[in-house]
Amino acid sequence: MAEGSKAWGGRFASGTDRRVERFTESISFDQRLFRQDIRGSVAHAQMLAQVGILTNDECRQIVLGLSEIRAQIESGEFPFQLEREDVHMNIEAALVDRLGDVGRKLHTARSRNDQVATDLKLWTRDALDRIDERLADLQRAFVKAGERHRGVIIPGYTHLQRAQPVLAAHDFLAHVEKLGRDRSRLADCRKRLNVLPLGAAALAGTSLPIDREAVARELEFEAVAANSLDVSSDRDFALESVFVLAMIAEHLAGWAEQWILWSTQEFGFLSLPDAICTGSSIMPQKKNPDVLELIRGRVARVIGSLTTLLVLVKGLPLAYNRDLQEDKEPLFDAFDTVEACLELAAVVVDGASLRGDRIADRLEEGFLDATTLMEHLIERGVPQRTAHAVIGRLVGLCDRKGISRLADLTDAEFAEADPALGPGTRERLGVANAVKAFRSYGSTAPAEVDRQLDRWKESLGL
Structure with a gap:
């Protein structure tokens, strides 16, 4: 960059070609890091003052200048300049414009390499926390839906x-469990991310007497990176974050597909709120689940971001390479996409309702009680494989007779299939009886589902 080559890089005798400036700039997308950049710079300046590299007055001027720049950016009045290349140089150059040589002291004992890594970690850490909040909101929505549809x-x-028959709340809680694993992965990712890069400088550290632990405390990092050479090339945290986002997106896509099916006329299980659906430009009767379809579709973008990052870092040698400038757009887009999907997903779950009457009309079809009847035989001493074959033959008999329920068979037909199908058999038939028969931990047994609902309500603060 022309400005950069003269102001920061005395090695160069001429300015940068404008085409190169346009090709290499990142200010068009990395300006969203301004809060993190200023926070990291304030912590760095305070540390430099603590170790005697800056005077207290110089530190005060720098902190005040950075605060003014932040306010100017937040008000939309800051003149970002393409020739200053990125958010870090724009902010530092603006500080130098204000403070002169005092501003030039800020970059002591750091490189843009460790500065960028620190800013990006701070941004990603904040973004992970926001995603966790969105996941918790969606979990609460599913738990509330389970409460609304108890029974x-x-x-x-x-x-x-x-x-087999299941309680609707059991189905909703399955999604809560998936989201719980997503939150666990986020927490693990955040822990590995929360290591301070700043102080590694370009790649080898610095000969100046800095205090990296003080900066880590100020920026709420749990540890300090132990190898300066590793710092500027490390984007594990970005890849891992986007992998977790891809898993979240996959879970959302699976749920969206299920609810799209449930909302069709063929299923008729689910009524979606008008506010999240759209109509057709030609067919006046249409009510399309566009939000769910877009949630299902946008998993492709997140997987694309993950693929981009995986390919980006493939084969890079140690320390910083300019390739890593390309890490931010896929990272930002993955977070933006998943956060928007989670926000709308909670709206959908809060506003949707099961159509109990439509579900009940066909609930007894499909021999949902067949497995429970098989287990009734097992309880009477019949081997599992034998019991499986017996009930299979009874289902086949129903098919041949053109009936859709095991309960429509006669007592004689049950007894002929197996003598163990005597008194008590009909107490296991029918969907309601089948659900009551469940008893294992984690099953759809009503008492189990109630217990799980109560557990999640307590865990999520409901």
Whole structure:
């Protein structure tokens, strides 16, 4: 950059080609790091004063100048300049414009390499915390939906074929569990991220008597990076963060697909709020679940960001390489995309309702009680494989007779299939009886679901 080559890089005899300035600039997207950059610079200046490299008055001037620059940026009045390349140089140059040589002292004992890594970690840490809050909000929405639909039984599916009956709350809690694992991954990622890069300088550290631990305390990092050569090339935290975001997006896409199906006329299980649906430009009857479809679709963007980052760092040698400038846009986009999806997902869950009457109309179809009846035989001493075959033959008999429920078979037909299917058999038939029969931990047994709802309500502060 022309400004940079003259103001910061005495090695160069001429300014930078304007085409190179346009090609290498990052201010168009990294200016969103301004708060983190200023926070890191304030902590750095305070440390320099503590160790005697800056005077207290110089530190005061720098901190005040940075505060004024922050206010100017927040008000939209700061003149970001392309020739100053990035947010870090724009802020530092503005400080020098204000303070002259005092401003030039700020960059003592640091490089843009460790400065960028610190800013990006601070930004990512804040973003991880926001995502965690959004995940908790969505968990609360699912738990509330479970409360609203207590006692509602729905078909559970495998291979998109009716399998066994489950409580609707049990289904909602399955999503809560997935989101809980996402939050756990976020916490693990945050812990590994929370190591201070600043003080590594360009790659080898510095000969000046800095206090990195003091900076770490001020910026709320839990540790200080132990190897200066590793610092400026490390983007593990960015890759890991976006991997976690990709997992969240995958979970959201799976849920969105399920609810898109449930909202169709063919299923008729779910009523979606008008506020999150759109109509058709030609078909007046249409109510399209556009928000759910876009949530399902935007997983592609997040996976794309992850792929970009994985390829970006492939084969890079140690220390900083300019390739790493390309890490920010996919990182920012992944966070922006997932945060927006989570916000709308909570709105959908809060506003949706199950159509209990429509579900009940066909609930007894599909032999959802077949497995429970098989387990009734097992309890009477019949081997599992034998019991499986017996109930399978009874389902086949229903098919041949053109009936859709095991309960429509006669007592004689049950007894003929296996003598163990005698008195008490009909107490296991029907969806409601099948649900009542469950008893294992984590199952859809009503008492288990109630216990899990209560556990999550306490955990989420509901």
